[in-house]
Amino acid sequence: MNLDKAWDILKENGFKETSKRNQILELFVKDDRYLTARDLLDVMQKDYPSMSYDTVYRNLATFVSLGILEETELSGERHFRMHCESDSHHHHFICMDCGKIKEIPVCPMDMLGAALPAYEIANHKFEIYGKCPECK
Amino acid sequence: MNLDKAWDILKENGFKETSKRNQILELFVKDDRYLTARDLLDVMQKDYPSMSYDTVYRNLATFVSLGILEETELSGERHFRMHCESDSHHHHFICMDCGKIKEIPVCPMDMLGAALPAYEIANHKFEIYGKCPECK
DNA sequence: TTTCCAATTAAGAATGATTACGATTTACAT
DNA sequence: ATGTAAATCGTAATCATTCTTAATTGGAAA
Numbered sequence: 001m002n003l004d005k006a007w008d009i010l011k012e013n014g015f016k017e018t019s020k021r022n023q024i025l026e027l028f029v030k031d032d033r034y035l036t037a038r039d040l041l042d043v044m045q046k047d048y049p050s051m052s053y054d055t056v057y058r059n060l061a062t063f064v065s066l067g068i069l070e071e072t073e074l075s076g077e078r079h080f081r082m083h084c085e086s087d088s089h090h091h092h093f094i095c096m097d098c099g100k101i102k103e104i105p106v107c108p109m110d111m112l113g114a115a116l117p118a119y120e121i122a123n124h125k126f127e128i129y130g131k132c133p134e135c136k
Numbered sequence: 137m138n139l140d141k142a143w144d145i146l147k148e149n150g151f152k153e154t155s156k157r158n159q160i161l162e163l164f165v166k167d168d169r170y171l172t173a174r175d176l177l178d179v180m181q182k183d184y185p186s187m188s189y190d191t192v193y194r195n196l197a198t199f200v201s202l203g204i205l206e207e208t209e210l211s212g213e214r215h216f217r218m219h220c221e222s223d224s225h226h227h228h229f230i231c232m233d234c235g236k237i238k239e240i241p242v243c244p245m246d247m248l249g250a251a252l253p254a255y256e257i258a259n260h261k262f263e264i265y266g267k268c269p270e271c272k
Numbered sequence: 273t274t275t276c277c278a279a280t281t282a283a284g285a286a287t288g289a290t291t292a293c294g295a296t297t298t299a300c301a302t
Numbered sequence: 303a304t305g306t307a308a309a310t311c312g313t314a315a316t317c318a319t320t321c322t323t324a325a326t327t328g329g330a331a332a
Contacts (some may be wrong), residue, residue, distance in 0.1 A: 016298085016299050016300075017299075017300090018298075018299075036289090037289075037290080038288095038289085053289085053290075053291085054290095054291075054292080054293095057289095057290065057291070058291095076288095076289090077288095077289070078289085078290085
């Protein structure tokens with residue numbers, strides 16, 4: 001996911017182009033890792049001192065609902081990052097130090113296809129946590 | 137995990153037997169599913185109107201640290217349930233309606249053993265969400 | 273039983289993340 | 303350039319969770 005693709009999606013869905021929205025997206029493009037709402041606000045307020053949490057959270061919710069960002073819960077806080085380019089379903093190793101991820105191309109659900117008859121499966125989560133080679 | 141086993145562990149670690157502690161544990165034994173701190177407090181306050189959140193959270197933390205309870209994050213809230221009897225590593229299907237779980241005997245990490253060289257793996261999460269046969 | 277101390281709890285304030293809301297500003301189609 | 307709906311600001315509210323301090327309690331020892 002890059003800036004242009006993100007704006008294509010936003011425009012298609014009738015969202016307006018604002019400088020704040022753009023800067024939030026730029027931050028995610030530049031900093032390819034999981035960020036919290038606070039992380040974003042801290043950086044944004046250097047350029048827009050009056051920026052409010054409402055704006056951050058509202059835009060994050062928009063981006064997630066449009067598939068531009070993906071979200072996870074890390075140590076009790078919501079974290080967000082650019083949605084991966086790869087169109088095939090996959091999972092992530094997440095570095096607990098720097099927040100960077102590594103794609104894991106396999107999905108455990110493949111092997112559980114018929115293991116849960118009578119159960120209605122809505123979704124699943126598979127994440128691996130630890131330290132990446134750089135942080136180790 | 138049953139009441140006696142839980143108290144064995146608590147006593148071994150020097151924790152005192154209190155009626156509140158016991159009732160919290162009884163609730164988890166009786167109601168074999170994921171519960172929130174609020175769920176517990178609501179029930180407990182029928183018998184102990186002055187019971188405080190602090191007591192609930194402190195005891196939950198104790199139980200988790202001793203391996204009596206297990207914990208997960210569901211829709212932004214911490215949920216707790218009795219730790220499974222099975223001593224072999226496994227994962228869970230979680231019903232989003234009633235909170236009951238079904239054990240999944242396989243672990244995706246088995247197949248990823250050497251797939252992440254140079255990465256230091258600390259832990260992982262694999263959970264399946266949906267509706268159980270009763271709630272469907 | 274009574275005493276005593278450390279563990280436990282109550283009460284409510286503090287914190288930190290997130291959401292809500294009325295007022296104001298901005299993007300952009302016309 | 304203007305009108306209008308969308309976006310944002312500023313701030314307050316909410317919700318889960320933790321902290322603080324004082325009071326209470328379990329249970330070992332006297």
